[in-house]
Amino acid sequence: AQKITQTQPGMFVQEKEAVTLDCTYDTSDQSYGLFWYKQPSSGEMIFLIYQGSYDEQNATEGRYSLNFQKARKSANLVISASQLGDSAMYFCAMSFYNQGGKLIFGQGTELSVKP
């Protein structure tokens, strides 16, 4: 079965500190991509970062980095130097290249950044 699991329904972090959002996945496919999206209260899904299953280096995009551990099937998102504007829902998602690229999402983690 193909599944994404986010075990943290809610997280709190102090402004300017780093935070890790957990994501584990289950698949027997070899070719897939892992994504993180941010969804503010307005509802729009904002792309943050991507990691391909064959990429050897962890992906980084500004303050976002993806801690990819293929053997453990985990793809945790690390946000450094949290800002108040980071408060939002965060979704981990997986796509399969042989299935048209459709995304399978986790349940999401609600991050609250405290001043």
Added chain:
Amino acid sequence: DTGVSQDPRHKITKRGQNVTFRCDPISEHNRLYWYRQTLGQGPEFLTYFQNEAQLEKSRLLSDRFSAERPKGSFSTLEIQRTEQGDSAMYLCASSPRLARDTQYFGPGTRLTVL
């Protein structure tokens, strides 16, 4: 702004009515995806197009749902005889060409069925 756009942003309708949503993808993006998101859940895949061809439909997409993408540009999602269980956010996303390409989402259409 050349992002994905969706219209309307909000729709309130009575049970049994038909509704239609529109999605305009990023220019020259070949792939277009529809997802549905209910409260407190992650989005769920509904269907996708490559150019004008609809290549996959989820089992979530009952016979009351139909999607089109004439000429491979904008797409419409129609729900006939709406039910209260159809209340959700309907999200559209587009990606350039390949299955591995990143999908960029529109703002969504929030449907409320009374």
